[in-house]
Structure formats: structure tokens, C-alpha cells
Amino acid sequence: MKRLVVTCALLACGFVHAFEIVIDRGIDTLTPIAVVPFRIYENAVDITPIINADLSSSGQFRPIDEAIMLSLPSSATEVAYQDWRVQAVEYVIVGSVFIDGLGLLVAEFEVIDINDERVLQAAQVKGSQDDPRALAHHVSDEIFRAITNLPGAFSTQVAYVLVENRNQIDERFTLKISDFDGGREVDLIVSQQPILSPAWAPDGRQLAYVSFAEGGSTIYLLSLDTGQIEKLASFEGINSAPAFSPDGSQVAMVLSRDGNPDIYTIELATNVIRRITDHRAIDTEPVWELNSKSLLFTSDRGGSPQIYRVDVDSLRVSRLTFDGSYNARPRVMPDSEHFIFVHRSPRGFHIAWRDLAGNRAPRILSSNVLDESPSVAPNGVMMMYSTKTDGKGILSIVSVSGEVEYKLTSSLGDMLEPAWSPYLPLTTTLVER
Amino acid sequence: MTYWRKGAWIVVLLVSGLLTACASHTGCGTPEAAPVVVDERPAAPEPVSEPVAEPEVVEEASDFMDLPDGTRVAVSADGSVIRATVGFGFDEAEISSGDFRILQEHAARLNRNRDQSVSIEGHCDERGTREYNLALGERRAMAVLDFLLANGVRTSQMSTRSFGEERPLDTGSDEDAWAKNRRVELRYE
Numbered sequence: 353m354k355r356l357v358v359t360c361a362l363l364a365c366g367f368v369h370a371f372e373i374v375i376d377r378g379i380d381t382l383t384p385i386a387v388v389p390f391r392i393y394e395n396a397v398d399i400t401p402i403i404n405a406d407l408s409s410s411g412q413f414r415p416i417d418e419a420i421m422l423s424l425p426s427s428a429t430e431v432a433y434q435d436w437r438v439q440a441v442e443y444v445i446v447g448s449v450f451i452d453g454l455g456l457l458v459a460e461f462e463v464i465d466i467n468d469e470r471v472l473q474a475a476q477v478k479g480s481q482d483d484p485r486a487l488a489h490h491v492s493d494e495i496f497r498a499i500t501n502l503p504g505a506f507s508t509q510v511a512y513v514l515v516e517n518r519n520q521i522d523e524r525f526t527l528k529i530s531d532f533d534g535g536r537e538v539d540l541i542v543s544q545q546p547i548l549s550p551a552w553a554p555d556g557r558q559l560a561y562v563s564f565a566e567g568g569s570t571i572y573l574l575s576l577d578t579g580q581i582e583k584l585a586s587f588e589g590i591n592s593a594p595a596f597s598p599d600g601s602q603v604a605m606v607l608s609r610d611g612n613p614d615i616y617t618i619e620l621a622t623n624v625i626r627r628i629t630d631h632r633a634i635d636t637e638p639v640w641e642l643n644s645k646s647l648l649f650t651s652d653r654g655g656s657p658q659i660y661r662v663d664v665d666s667l668r669v670s671r672l673t674f675d676g677s678y679n680a681r682p683r684v685m686p687d688s689e690h691f692i693f694v695h696r697s698p699r700g701f702h703i704a705w706r707d708l709a710g711n712r713a714p715r716i717l718s719s720n721v722l723d724e725s726p727s728v729a730p731n732g733v734m735m736m737y738s739t740k741t742d743g744k745g746i747l748s749i750v751s752v753s754g755e756v757e758y759k760l761t762s763s764l765g766d767m768l769e770p771a772w773s774p775y776l777p778l779t780t781t782l783v784e785r
Numbered sequence: 786m787t788y789w790r791k792g793a794w795i796v797v798l799l800v801s802g803l804l805t806a807c808a809s810h811t812g813c814g815t816p817e818a819a820p821v822v823v824d825e826r827p828a829a830p831e832p833v834s835e836p837v838a839e840p841e842v843v844e845e846a847s848d849f850m851d852l853p854d855g856t857r858v859a860v861s862a863d864g865s866v867i868r869a870t871v872g873f874g875f876d877e878a879e880i881s882s883g884d885f886r887i888l889q890e891h892a893a894r895l896n897r898n899r900d901q902s903v904s905i906e907g908h909c910d911e912r913g914t915r916e917y918n919l920a921l922g923e924r925r926a927m928a929v930l931d932f933l934l935a936n937g938v939r940t941s942q943m944s945t946r947s948f949g950e951e952r953p954l955d956t957g958s959d960e961d962a963w964a965k966n967r968r969v970e971l972r973y974e
Binding site for chain 2: 700768
């Protein structure tokens with residue numbers, strides 16, 4: 353098995369995180385592409401490295417190294433197809449970056465199919481000079497869509513928790529958001545008490561999360577537009593595991609106010625709380641199916657933690673997982689036919705993928721021993737989870753096809769509880785040519 | 786309700802944060818029977834149905850001691866500190882019979898000091914999912930609460946809280962660390 357490791361320190365670009373792309377399995381299945389370094393005019397900046405990293409992380413492509421490119425065209429008319437055919441490159445991306453008359457940073461690019469000698473897309477993306485990463489991610493989205501016909505998810509963000517100075521007197525928990533690749537991070541909440549379970553509203557404008565700042569666990573809603581914080585649930589006992597319904601009208605959550613942990617929903621417009629499960633076992637980790645009519649959740653009602661489904665109207669419960677002694681924390685895939693979850697094997701805890709219909713055996717997507725908190729990208733191509741390596745909490749992005757692993761680490765502490773955002777409004781604009 | 790960490794703080798670095806409560810505490814509900822300990826010999830708890838009203842003043846001094854850092858601990862007659870932590874197996878919430886005596890010692894002191902309250906905190910090791918562990922930690926705390934209740938301690942003296950796997954004693958990833966982290970701690974306030 354071949355193994356290719358590409359390391360880049362974001363530190364060099366002004367960020368604290370380092371990321372590493374590990375292409376671990378079946379490198380031959382990745383489509384070879386070439387992102388020719390964009391021609392840079394005057395004060396414009398190079399965005400090619402970010403585009404390369406984005407496309408690599410998707411688990412679909414293997415961008416070839418600039419050093420072995422036989423020519424460096426910057427427009428389709430300059431492309432010598434033979435130069436790419438000899439290296440089996442299937443798609444070439446060429447372009448330039450410049451600053452236009454209005455002072456906007458512009459990336460002009462073309463996506464070329466080498467086999468068909470055809471330009472798949474020719475476009476410009478424009479944005480602020482202060483934000484070349486937003487521009488780069490948007491260009492990556494367009495390239496991804498041009499080649500795969502699937503939307504790219506490179507302009508999305510991730511919410512996560514950073515724990516610094518673990519078990520020290522100055523231990524600190526920070527709820528953060530950043531680009532999916534760790535760039536452009538922002539601190540949202542800082543606390544001396546644990547924070548967990550960040551969950552995005554479907555419009556990407558609110559985060560629900562759990563904090564112990566008041567002693568016990570409490571669910572809060574944070575507006576990303578105004579910074580306003582609102583308590584959603586702070587009953588006696590556990591208040592946790594918030595999950596917005598895909599239609600945005602409700603939040604499912606876990607409360608133990610009535611004796612032990614059960615699943616409840618709260619309607620955001622009215623604050624009406626409804627009990628969904630009523631069982632003396634642990635019921636937790638609810639997540640909505642895409643129709644907002646049923647939930648998957650974890651319960652140990654059968655003797656070990658397993659994944660169940662409940663219809664929120666009829667409250668009928670059915671069991672979904674049977675393989676193994678520990679299956680928990682489901683997340684529904686955007687195709688609404690599959691889900692990912694934490695699965696225990698004799699070797700440890702991994703992330704697994706399975707169909708909701710239950711016709712096929714689970715497929716293991718991650719191979720460490722302490723994997724948890726899976727979260728899926730809105731296009732369903734990649735998923736992210738947290739794990740522990742060498743005593744350190746890190747985030748790992750894996751293509752659902754399983755070929756590529758992309759690790760995010762922080763020099764500051766442990767990264768936990770990643771929550772991949774939905775598609776977000778873009779600050780950059782696309783102009784097709 | 787008092788919280789043991791008074792230094793809790795929140796900073797919102799976005800814009801100014803404003804707290805609006807929309808749902809609040811209900812009364813402290815007593816848990817209905819949780820799966821616990823009904824075991825052989827040492828468990829013969831004197832179920833103090835009519836608590837013997839004893840003079841609080843005398844016992845207060847000898848049953849508990851305040852350490853220089855402000856924490857209060859239970860002490861035995863000879864002045865030694867009584868262990869305030871009990872352990873559990875993986876994904877289990879059953880109190881081991883080896884811990885019955887320790888918990889009975891705590892119960893006896895709480896029974897003699899009716900205005901002394903205790904916070905019962907459940908914890909888990911890092912394995913498995915965080916939210917499931919939060920629930921499991923509560924189940925462990927409830928098991929200890931039920932044991933103390935059966936040994937005469939009043940509901941009004943006890944509160945439970947789960948930290949799941951968020952507050953490990955030992956940050957290692959081996960059997961020793963995991964065993965230490967699967968625990969319930971009794972904290973006197």
C-alpha cells in the first residue's frame with residue numbers, strides 16, 4: 353500500500369494550526385489532476401496551495417507536484433495536451449490572480465478535461481483582498497463541481513472545542529469556528545468549565561452548545577450574527593446533545609429532569625417541550641433525519657449502547673444496529689440513506705458507515721482506537737471526527753470513500769467535538785465567462 | 786443551589802453577550818428506583834426511618850474538616866480523611882461491595898449533620914461517546930445517591946451532577962488511567 357504525506361504549516365500563513373494530509377489507502381483510485389500555479393499579477397496573492405490542499409482533502413483527486421509539470425500554462429489556449437497525457441493527468445486547472453479596477457481580488461480560472469480536450473468551466477471568482485482564503489475555497493468548490501457534478505464543501509466551516517492546559521489550574525475550554533481546514537479561526541466562547549456538543553442551525557447563523565459554566569450541563573443558543581446568547585434548557589439534571597431539525601423549527605435534546613436521560617424536542621417559536629422517548633435506560637445523542645419527522649438516537653435499553661430510530665409523531669421506536677457491543681452517536685448522511693456512527697471493535701472505537709435500510713454490513717472509515725464525534729460535510733463527500741494520538745486530541749477529515757485522511761492539530765491543546773457546518777452564504781461572487 | 790467552582794466565567798468575543806432565560810429549574814426531582822445494590826452482608830443499612838435527632842454541635846467538629854484550600858472532607862474519629870471517591874467498571878454503574886463501608890461512613894456523618902449537604906459527581910473514562918458518557922456519569926451519581934438514601938441520608942442534603950468524560954483525574958489512555966477516571970466523587974459544600 354502506498355502512502356503519501358503532504359505537510360503544510362498554516363503557521364506560515366498566520367494560523368496556529370498545522371495540517372497534514374495522509375493519503376493512506378488506494379492512492380491509485382484517486383484521479384490525477386494538475387493545478388498549475390496561477391499567474392500572479394502585482395499585489396495579488398498565490399491561492400494555488402490552498403486549492404491543492406482542498407482538492408486533496410476531498411479524497412477524489414491527487415494533484416501532481418508543480419516540480420514535475422512539463423509546462424506551466426495560465427490559460428486554456430496555452431495548454432499542450434501531450435504534456436499532461438504523458439503523466440496521465442486527467443484534468444488541468446489554469447488561471448491567474450489579479451486585483452481589478454474596484455480593488456477586488458479576482459481569480460480567473462479554467463478547468464480543462466485533458467482526455468476530451470475540452471474546457472469544462474471558465475469563470476472568475478471575486479472577493480475582498482483581505483480574504484484570499486475565502487476566494488481560494490470558492491474556486492475549489494467550482495473546480496470540484498465542474499469535474500464531479502457534486503457541490504464542493506470547501507467554503508464551509510467547522511465548530512469545535514479547544515481544551516488548553518488540561519487539568520492545570522488555568523485549564524480553559526474555547527468554542528471556536530474556523531474554515532473546514534482549520535484556517536481563519538475565531539473564538540466564540542471561553543470558559544473554565546467544559547463545553548461540548550456544538551450543533552449548527554440549518555441556516556448556519558446559530559450554534560447550540562452545552563456548557564457547564566453554571567455547574568451542571570446547560571444548553572445555550574449562540575447567534576453568530578449578534579453574539580447574543582440565550583439559555584435553551586437548564587432543568588435539574590442533564591441538559592445536552594442539542595440537534596436542530598433540518599427545517600430549523602425545533603431542537604431535539606436530552607433532558608434527565610424526569611428521572612433519567614430521555615429525548616425531548618423544543619419548538620423554537622413557542623418553547624413548547626415535548627417528550628419523545630420514555631424509558632428507564634439511557635436515551636441520548638438524537639439527530640434528525642432529513643424529513644424532520646424522525647430521529648436516530650443512542651440507547652442502552654437493549655443492554656448495550658445501540659442506535660435506534662423514533663418517529664416523532666407516532667413515537668414508535670425501532671432498532672437499527674445489531675453488530676457489536678457499542679454503536680452510538682449517529683449522524684445522517686445528506687443522501688438520507690446512510691449514516692455514520694461510533695462503532696466499537698475488539699481494537700477500539702472507530703467511525704463506521706452504514707445504510708439506514710440495514711441491508712449491508714457496516715464499513716469502518718477510521719482506524720484509530722479512540723475515534724468519536726463524527727460529523728459529515730454537507731455534500732456527503734467528507735466527514736470529520738476527533739481522535740487521540742500520542743495523548744493529544746486532534747481532528748481528522750476522512751473522505752467517505754475512505755482513501756484520504758487529513759489531520760488537524762493545534763499547538764495550543766486538544767481539539768474536540770467537531771461539527772461541520774451546513775453550506776454558508778459566500779462572501780465572494782462567481783462570474784461565469 | 787451552590788456550585789463548587791465559583792470561578793465559572795463566560796466571555797463572548799463576538800459582540801456583547803446577553804443572557805435570557807427561557808426555561809428554568811423544576812423542583813429537585815427524586816429519581817425513581819435506579820438499578821442498585823441490594824447485596825449480601827455488609828449492606829445491612831440501618832434504615833433510619835425516624836432519624837435520631839442528635840445535637841449537631843458536638844458532631845460537626847469531628848465528622849468534617851475544612852482543608853486550607855477551602856474543601857471540606859469527611860474525617861474518621863482518629864482524624865484521618867475518609868476516601869470520597871468510589872470506582873466503577875466500564876459502562877457500568879453498580880457500586881462494588883468493597884465500597885459499601887466507605888459510603889456508609891459518609892452516610893453516618895450526613896445523618897448526624899442534617900444541615901451538611903453533599904454534591905455527588907459522576908465521571909467516566911474517555912472511551913465511547915461524550916454524550917453517552919454524560920448520561921452514564923449521571924447514572925453512577927444516581928446509584929450513589931440511592932445508596933446514601935437507603936442509608937438514611939435525606940434527599941434535601943444531596944444533589945447530583947455528571948461531568949461525563951470531561952473532567953478526567955488522569956489524562957492518560959491506559960487501563961490504569963481509565964479505572965481512575967470511572968468514578969463518583971462526593972463533595973461537601
